[in-house]
Amino acid sequence: xxxxxxxxxxxxxxxxxxxxxxxxxxxxxxxxxxxxxxxxxxxxxxxxxxxxxxxxxxxxxxxxxxxxxxxxxxxxxxxxxxxxxxxxxxxxxxxxxxxxxxxxxxxxxxxxxxxxxxxxxxxxxxxxxxxxxxxxxxxxxxxxxxxxxxxxxxxxxxxxxxxxxxxxxxxxxxxxxxxxxxxxxxxxxxxxxxxxxxxxxxxxxxxxxxxxxxxxxxxxxxxxxxxxxxxxxxxxxxxxxxxxxxxxxxxxxxxxxxxxxxxxxxxxxxxxxxxxxxxxxxxxxxxxxxxxxxxxxxxxxxxxxxxxxxxxxxxxxxxxxxxxxxxxxxxxxxxxxxxxxxxxxxxxxxxxxxxxxxxxxxxxxxxxxxxxxxxxxxxxxxxxxxxxxxxxxxxxxxxxxxxxxxxxxxxxxxxxxxxxxxxxxxxxxxxxxxxxxxxxxxxxxxxxxxxxxxxxxxxxxxxxxxxxxxxxxxxxxxxxxxxxxxxxxxxxxxxxxxxxxxxxxxxxxxxxxxxxxxxxxxxxxxxxxxxxxxxxxxxxxxxxxxxxxxxxxxxxxxxxxx
Amino acid sequence: xxxxxxxxxxxxxxxxxxxxxxxxxxxxxxxxxxxxxxxxxxxxxxxxxxxxxxxxxxxxxxxxxxxxxxxxxxxxxxxxxxxxxxxxxxxxxxxxxxxxxxxxxxxxxxxxxxxxxxxxxxxxxxxxxxxxxxxxxxxxxxxxxxxxxxxxxxxxxxxxxxxxxxxxxxxxxxxxxxxxxxxxxxxxxxxxxxxxx
Numbered sequence: 001x002x003x004x005x006x007x008x009x010x011x012x013x014x015x016x017x018x019x020x021x022x023x024x025x026x027x028x029x030x031x032x033x034x035x036x037x038x039x040x041x042x043x044x045x046x047x048x049x050x051x052x053x054x055x056x057x058x059x060x061x062x063x064x065x066x067x068x069x070x071x072x073x074x075x076x077x078x079x080x081x082x083x084x085x086x087x088x089x090x091x092x093x094x095x096x097x098x099x100x101x102x103x104x105x106x107x108x109x110x111x112x113x114x115x116x117x118x119x120x121x122x123x124x125x126x127x128x129x130x131x132x133x134x135x136x137x138x139x140x141x142x143x144x145x146x147x148x149x150x151x152x153x154x155x156x157x158x159x160x161x162x163x164x165x166x167x168x169x170x171x172x173x174x175x176x177x178x179x180x181x182x183x184x185x186x187x188x189x190x191x192x193x194x195x196x197x198x199x200x201x202x203x204x205x206x207x208x209x210x211x212x213x214x215x216x217x218x219x220x221x222x223x224x225x226x227x228x229x230x231x232x233x234x235x236x237x238x239x240x241x242x243x244x245x246x247x248x249x250x251x252x253x254x255x256x257x258x259x260x261x262x263x264x265x266x267x268x269x270x271x272x273x274x275x276x277x278x279x280x281x282x283x284x285x286x287x288x289x290x291x292x293x294x295x296x297x298x299x300x301x302x303x304x305x306x307x308x309x310x311x312x313x314x315x316x317x318x319x320x321x322x323x324x325x326x327x328x329x330x331x332x333x334x335x336x337x338x339x340x341x342x343x344x345x346x347x348x349x350x351x352x353x354x355x356x357x358x359x360x361x362x363x364x365x366x367x368x369x370x371x372x373x374x375x376x377x378x379x380x381x382x383x384x385x386x387x388x389x390x391x392x393x394x395x396x397x398x399x400x401x402x403x404x405x406x407x408x409x410x411x412x413x414x415x416x417x418x419x420x421x422x423x424x425x426x427x428x429x430x431x432x433x434x435x436x437x438x439x440x441x442x443x444x445x446x447x448x449x450x451x452x453x454x455x456x457x458x459x460x461x462x463x464x465x466x467x468x469x470x471x472x473x474x475x476x477x478x479x480x481x482x483x484x485x486x487x488x489x490x491x492x493x494x495x496x497x498x499x500x501x502x503x504x505x506x507x508x509x510x511x512x513x514x515x516x517x518x519x520x521x522x523x524x525x526x527x528x529x530x531x532x533x534x535x536x537x538x539x540x541x542x543x544x545x546x547x548x549x550x551x552x553x554x555x556x557x558x559x560x561x562x
Numbered sequence: 563x564x565x566x567x568x569x570x571x572x573x574x575x576x577x578x579x580x581x582x583x584x585x586x587x588x589x590x591x592x593x594x595x596x597x598x599x600x601x602x603x604x605x606x607x608x609x610x611x612x613x614x615x616x617x618x619x620x621x622x623x624x625x626x627x628x629x630x631x632x633x634x635x636x637x638x639x640x641x642x643x644x645x646x647x648x649x650x651x652x653x654x655x656x657x658x659x660x661x662x663x664x665x666x667x668x669x670x671x672x673x674x675x676x677x678x679x680x681x682x683x684x685x686x687x688x689x690x691x692x693x694x695x696x697x698x699x700x701x702x703x704x705x706x707x708x709x710x711x712x713x714x715x716x717x718x719x720x721x722x723x724x725x726x727x728x729x730x731x732x733x734x735x736x737x738x739x740x741x742x743x744x745x746x747x748x749x750x751x752x753x754x755x756x757x758x759x
Contacts, residue, residue, distance in 0.1 A: 070568065129584065180586070193605075197603065202613045205615070208621070212604050234694070241619065312689050313683065321701070322686055333741035354647075357649040453655075
């Protein structure tokens with residue numbers, strides 16, 4: 001491993017913390033500001049009486065579900081009809097139903113799983129007015145729900161947790177839009193196209209004809225990174241030089257993946273007035289991230305069995321970065337691609353700057369495990385921290401059992417209802433992943449999607465449902481689209497999105513209604529390193545033990561092969 | 563309650579689509595073509611009044627007088643209209659076969675100009691597909707491996723070719739971010755222009 005690579009990863013961590021901390025403070029201000037701005041007052045007038053008043057958790061959840069369902073319908077129709085609509089200079093036909101269904105669900109649930117190649121399937125209208133809008137909105141829905149959940153945790157003896165429309169508006173206009181403009185400008189400067197012109201044609205030096213796909217790329221890439229969406233403009237996502245041209249653009253894009261999720265931890269600390277507690281949550285996430293990055297970088301630099309036994313030079317230095325360069329780009333090399341593979345699955349982003357299917361056995365196991373935790377290592381915008389709340393509740397519960405006291409979290413007594421909701425939120429998705437993987441592996445129609453032979457084919461299947469159920473969207477991309485895999489995957493994305501979200505809102509509603517109790521000598525302290533260790537331990541014991549048998553069949557078996 | 567929420571949702575969808583689907587990309591496009599027109603249109607390279615490619619897309623070089631790109635998994639190879647990975651897993655026999663075939667081809671092509679060349683001298687990026695299929699760069703090691711052939715075929719001093727390699731090497735951004743690489747299309751264009759002088 002070259003020192004330059006380690007230096008870049010260290011710099012990444014430093015910049016992430018330096019930017020996320022002030023952003024988190026700003027976000028806390030955004031969500032707690034009492035006064036409505038002029039646009040908000042306009043919205044309440046158009047929406048009618050009572051539209052701006054605070055909602056209880058049930059009303060909030062209903063609004064989220066209805067809004068998401070309608071948006072799904074609109075997006076599905078747009079994809080099916082794109083052949084007859086505007087902004088289609090390359091005359092692409094309407095999208096077939098299984099792919100349109102999977103894609104519409106995928107983008108509304110903030111997954112961005114892609115069973116299609118963007119540049120060859122989607123018209124500019126579909127990319128802009130369909131997919132890019134969902135990149136903003138699905139992310140903002142997650143952020144709004146988190147704001148409501150945190151508000152609920154911070155309140156005492158109340159039933160309201162916030163107003164969905166206000167939270168949605170503020171997430172979009174105060175946070176997403178300004179950040180997207182900044183990132184898009186930086187990306188255009190670095191070389192990402194931004195045009196409404198049709199694809200360019202070139203006559204190559206050897207006299208061949210080349211079509212260069214372009215379009216309104218930068219504006220979409222900015223939000224797909226920031227909103228933990230991940231759906232690229234091009235099929236090979238951020239590996240494509242037109243989507244990610246330089247080492248600097250790569251740094252901006254990979255920073256954008258974790259920026260908002262990391263800031264939300266600090267936002268949480270401010271909103272519930274427990275900054276030391278938030279730092280401990282941050283520390284737990286950070287340590288798990290570093291373990292992943294370290295494993296992935298070491299494994300990729302060590303290279304795959306095939307490359308090691310091929311006899312070619314895989315040593316870093318002497319004019320190359322070496323290692324497992326299969327499906328990786330020269331300008332990123334090993335360290336940057338392994339860092340990206342780790343953080344894109346820590347968060348629910350799912351964009352890639354090199355193929356995950358071609359990662360080494362151990363390198364590919366890192367994303368599988370990251371996602372399987374429910375993406376709580378920073379996680380998706382909003383949804384990641386909500387997932388972590390489930391583990392926090394379980395951690396204080398287990399700590400409470402150990403010392404024989406009623407568990408407390410932030411001054412609230414944790415009762416049976418909260419434990420049940422937390423267990424549901426934390427365990428539903430991993431259980432679904434294992435069941436769906438088993439069904440897909442146990443049926444002929446499910447097996448048809450597999451691309452690589454042997455243990456790797458099992459990992460492809462596990463990855464597909466792990467990724468979709470956790471709304472990640474990255475793939476062992478050889479795994480193919482069939483009517484079965486596309487519609488079965490749609491189910492995974494839907495349940496994976498909304499079950500934990502509803503459990504989180506219900507948990508918040510329940511906590512908002514509680515009184516706070518003063519801390520006593522027997523209270524398990526949640527603002528020290530013991531708590532951070534406990535939290536990591538609980539995640540390892542639940543998600544880690546659940547995934548272990550599947551890991552044995554997939555990456556571990558493959559790692560032992562020659 | 564339900565009807566009102568549906569109506570509000572539909573209004574919101576219309577408004578959000580207008581702002582984030584149209585206004586935002588349109589404003590960014592206007593800004594891009596004003597401030598960064600070259601990048602905004604795909605970093606196209608023209609030579610002799612014709613577009614010959616993009617500095618951000620590899621193209622197919624097979625002639626011995628040119629530097630060659632990394633392997634590509636797209637159809638046809640180096641297609642910036644439909645990028646793709648090869649997606650071959652770390653133990654896939656197909657990967658082993660592809661790597662072996664590519665290494666043999668390189669040895670056959672370069673050995674006449676590099677006596678004693680062995681497979682251990684071939685850098686790994688030369689035998690593996692890139693992530694995009696249109697990686698515009700090769701490693702410095704792979705460029706140096708090809709330099710003797712290109713110099714011999716073009717009857718140029720080796721030092722002149724190596725100088726061009728250095729000039730067309732993209733270092734780390736700001737000296738920090740990413741890895742260095744040699745842009746093959748720009749290098750080959752520079753070689754052609756050298757011949758014209």
